[in-house]
Amino acid sequence: xxxxxxxxxxxxxxxxxxxxxxxxxxxxxxxxxxxxxxxxxxxxxxxxxxxxxxxxxxxxxxxxxxxxxxxxxxxxxxxxxxxxxxxxxxxxxxxxxxxxxxxxxxxxxxxxxxxxxxxxxxxxxxxx
Numbered sequence: 181x182x183x184x185x186x187x188x189x190x191x192x193x194x195x196x197x198x199x200x201x202x203x204x205x206x207x208x209x210x211x212x213x214x215x216x217x218x219x220x221x222x223x224x225x226x227x228x229x230x231x232x233x234x235x236x237x238x239x240x241x242x243x244x245x246x247x248x249x250x251x252x253x254x255x256x257x258x259x260x261x262x263x264x265x266x267x268x269x270x271x272x273x274x275x276x277x278x279x280x281x282x283x284x285x286x287x288x289x290x291x292x293x294x295x296x297x298x299x300x301x302x303x304x305x306x307x308x
Contacts, residue, residue, distance in 0.1 A: 198307060201306035202302075204306075205306050209302075214302075216269055218242075218245050221298060222269070224280045225242045227281040228288065236270040237266070244294055248294065276304065279308075284301050
């Protein structure tokens, strides 16, 4: 009987942690404020859009994400340097990005809101 009680407590704590992480990912952490987020998003976007796993040296950053990134830099006066158009994140193993493409693909079925889509890949990080 005590094992069941502690198991329920642990599951409740895990759920609170996931909910807190999702809240932080969607409402607190500014878009593109996470290091290399634009590269990771573009990697996931390629997979979700059926382009397959991007190849290093050939992969490009998502154009809409790139425009959003530069708009964000201008509005926050961060003085972002030009990051080019090549996706340097393509060097990473694909398993995380394949998993992260699932929430993005599901989100794409329900909304066209780019700010939500850009953040939807954070769901994987909040859960894992």
